[in-house]
Amino acid sequence: MNTQAQEAPAVGDIVGxxxxxxxxxxxxxxxxxxxxxxxxxxxxxxxxxxxxPRPIVNxxxxxxxxxxxxEGWGGLETQVRRLELSNRGMNLVGxxxxxxxxxxxxSFESSQTVVGIALRGRxxxxxxxxSGTAVASVAx
Amino acid sequence: MSDDAADSLQHIVGNVYTVTVxxxxxxxxxxxxxxxxxxxxxxxxxxxxxxxxxxxVVAPPMYLSTIRxxxxxxxxxxxxxxxxxxxxxxxPARPVHIGDVIIAVETVASVVQKDGRAGKMLVIETATEYRxxxxxxxxxxxxxxxxxx
Numbered sequence: 103m104n105t106q107a108q109e110a111p112a113v114g115d116i117v118g119x120x121x122x123x124x125x126x127x128x129x130x131x132x133x134x135x136x137x138x139x140x141x142x143x144x145x146x147x148x149x150x151x152x153x154x155p156r157p158i159v160n161x162x163x164x165x166x167x168x169x170x171x172x173e174g175w176g177g178l179e180t181q182v183r184r185l186e187l188s189n190r191g192m193n194l195v196g197x198x199x200x201x202x203x204x205x206x207x208x209s210f211e212s213s214q215t216v217v218g219i220a221l222r223g224r225x226x227x228x229x230x231x232x233s234g235t236a237v238a239s240v241a242x
Numbered sequence: 243m244s245d246d247a248a249d250s251l252q253h254i255v256g257n258v259y260t261v262t263v264x265x266x267x268x269x270x271x272x273x274x275x276x277x278x279x280x281x282x283x284x285x286x287x288x289x290x291x292x293x294x295x296x297x298x299v300v301a302p303p304m305y306l307s308t309i310r311x312x313x314x315x316x317x318x319x320x321x322x323x324x325x326x327x328x329x330x331x332x333x334p335a336r337p338v339h340i341g342d343v344i345i346a347v348e349t350v351a352s353v354v355q356k357d358g359r360a361g362k363m364l365v366i367e368t369a370t371e372y373r374x375x376x377x378x379x380x381x382x383x384x385x386x387x388x389x390x391x
Contacts, residue, residue, distance in 0.1 A: 122279070131277035135270065136308040140324065152324065161327040166278040166304040173282055178294070182303045186331035188386075234329075 110208075111217050111240060117175045117203035122167045124159040129195050132163040144195075159193040164201075164232055168221055171201045172238050176217075179241035187221070187234035199223045199231070206235075214239040247321050247364055248355040260348040264309050268340045271301045274308065300337040306372055306381045307332050309346045321364040322389035328365065332383035343375040351384060364389040 126144070133143045141148035142158050149157045165187055173180045193199055200223065207218035216239050223232040275286045280302050283290035291299040307330065338344060351367040366387040372380045 128277060128279070131273070135273045135277050138308075142324065142326075152326065158326070161330055162304065162307050163278060165307065165330060165332070166274075166280070166302060169302065169304045170278070170280055170282070178282070178284065182334060184331065184333045185304070186329070188329040189327065 110242070111176075111205050111215060113205055113208055115205040117205065117219055117221075118171050119200050119202035120167070120171050120174065121198050121200045122164075123198045124163065124193065124195050126157070126195055129157065129159055129163065132160050132166075136160060136162050138162065154192050154194060156197075157195040159195060159199075161187070161189060161232075164193060164199065164223060167199070167201055168203075168223070168234070168236065171203065171221075172219065172236055175203075176238060176240035181239045182236060183216070183239060184237040185234065186236070187232055189232050191229055191231040193223070193225075193231050197225050199225065203236070210242065211239070213242055215242045246355050247319070248353045251319065251353040251364075254350045255352055256349060258347055258349050260310070260346075262309055262346040262348070264344050264346070266301060266338055266340055266342045266344060268299065271299065271305065271340065274302065274305050278302065278304075296337050296339070299340050301339075303334040303381075304332065306334055306338065306344070306346075307383055309344055309372065310348060310370055310385075319364060319389055321362075322391060325366070325387040325389050327385055328388040329386040330383065332381060334381040336378065336380050338374075338380055342380075344380060345373050345375070347371050347373075358390075360390060362391050 130144050138160050142152055144157050169182050203219040203221040205217050206220050209216045219236045221234045222230050224230050284294050285302050348370045351369040354365050369384040371382050374380050
């Protein structure tokens with residue numbers, strides 16, 4: 103887990119970053135668990151037919167990593183209420199992805215703080231391959 | 243193929259195309275946790291989870307999105323060989339416990355044709371409602387599926 107928020111969250115707080123490596127083993131494991139068996143997740147030729155030089159990482163795996171990013175930052179009481187992601191490019195097996203976010207809104211609901219977060223995922227060469235938003239509640 | 247392939251596919255919009263029923267098994271959740279490298283003890287640490295707010299191990303929030311049937315089956319899109327995921331959203335509403343039975347009902351929310359940088363593409367939006375066996379909503383979500391010419 104990444105460094106947790108030490109104080110009440112505020113607009114502009116940085117979430118993360120964390121870096122994840124989608125290894126072939128990891129991607130195949132996820133494909134089986136998620137029953138996402140499209141060949142372009144593990145077969146070079148199938149990936150090349152989509153214009154990718156290597157197999158393509160499952161979008162759901164990256165989404166799970168974003169949820170972890172948020173929960174790791176907010177602490178054990180954090181609940182992801184909404185996560186919306188848009189793919190900007192291909193995440194390829196073997197390319198590390200750096201995930202981070204920035205708090206865009208903070209509001210309060212009974213005993214919880216609700217934050218809106220802008221998210222992005224980048225490759226080592228700085229390309230943004232995925233972006234999105236999240237809403238999460240953290241303990242006040 | 244017509245100039246706008248989406249026109250011929252409007253009849254599938256709003257249709258339920260898959261109903262998936264899955265019992266949440268501890269081993270499957272553990273496999274998801276391992277595959278996603280999730281270290282949150284609520285998802286795998288029985289003692290910590292039992293003492294926590296949910297009273298036991300629950301599935302990570304994104305696990306819900308694995309309970310689905312994929313793209314609409316038995317539809318002749320007439321557009322590309324594969325769908326790729328262009329985006330997704332998920333709103334988990336309540337925790338999913340080991341032993342829960344989850345019913346996922348998938349519908350086609352929209353089908354539109356767009357002109358992208360790489361040519362024409364068909365954009366299919368799906369929507370999924372997740373309920374437990376008590377009929378309680380546990381979440382909703384959707385995928386943006388893209389097929390290129």
